Amino acid sequence: MKEEQKHIEALHDIKDMMNRSSRFISLSGLSGISAGVCALAATIYIWPVWLSVRGKLLATDEVQTYPATSVQSLLVITGVITFISALLLALLFTWLRSKKTNTSIWGSTAKRLMINTAIPILTGGFVTYRLLELDLVGLIAPSCLIFYGLALLNGSKYTVSEIRWLGICQIILGLVNLWFIGYGLIAWAIGFGVLHILYGALMWWKYERV
Template structure:
């Protein structure tokens, strides 16, 4: 039996080595959960602003879509804080997982992953800035979802394959949002919040739960 299992074990080890060298496998499911929670908190803040204005009889959408309005500045600041918080959480849990798996958090594969996700995100940021400059704030939420989805799909070949399905879901929500402009906050919360949490839980159950036992 040992002679039969030895080649299988060797093949398994070789496969693991090849996977580690070609894919960044230190992404933690807890990173997705943490990022999703940050997104939901940011959406809750924006929702409170919306409700406060509506109770005062002020049109939330007109202010949110108006270039340079105080509300738009508040929303952009909240979005920036949410992004930074989510990024810090993701890096923290990824660092912990990289220590546990013995895989360096920064290497050739990590750089490829970063580059392939950063390019679509950077272009998306330029598009969003121009939309705001043109007073087309209603298209910001769908563009965020669409470019983020493209970034995930583009980077999925350098990490766990399941991340591309998260990207596809973001694309679907982004396309839906193009025809539901007034529901951007809800779809944004679903895409960046709920889906990240669902993805994070699924990844933790599949890749990390057994390793923690």
């Protein structure tokens, strides 16, 4: 009986080592929560400006209190600051988790994860920039959600399975938003804010709670 138990434990150890080598498991649930908080904070900050252009997007109100170029600049600056803040916090919490689990934060699996997520994100960045040039502000939020979801879906095979479902939810939300153009900021807040917080909380509860 003891010999059988040893074999079972050995198989579990082998499975764990294979999982560690093929998947990036250092992602922290706190990274998702912090990213969501950053997104919601940005939403609150940009909300008054968004209301000024939302009427125009819905073609029900031609009054625009901010010039289009100022609105675009503010949207871009806020988005960049939010992305950088979320990324730095994600790196911090991921590094802390990697120290706790004694796993490498930068290995071959992490590189594959980065490459597979970077391609859709960079593509989405070029598409977003072109949309800004064409003054198609209403399409920016759904495009960001869709390309971000594709990035998560593309990289999910190199990390925990929950990333896949987060990506699918982002894509669906972005597609729905294409039919509700005037509600882009709300969709953005739900996708990058609420869904990230829910995902992060689930990750923390499932993998990090001790």
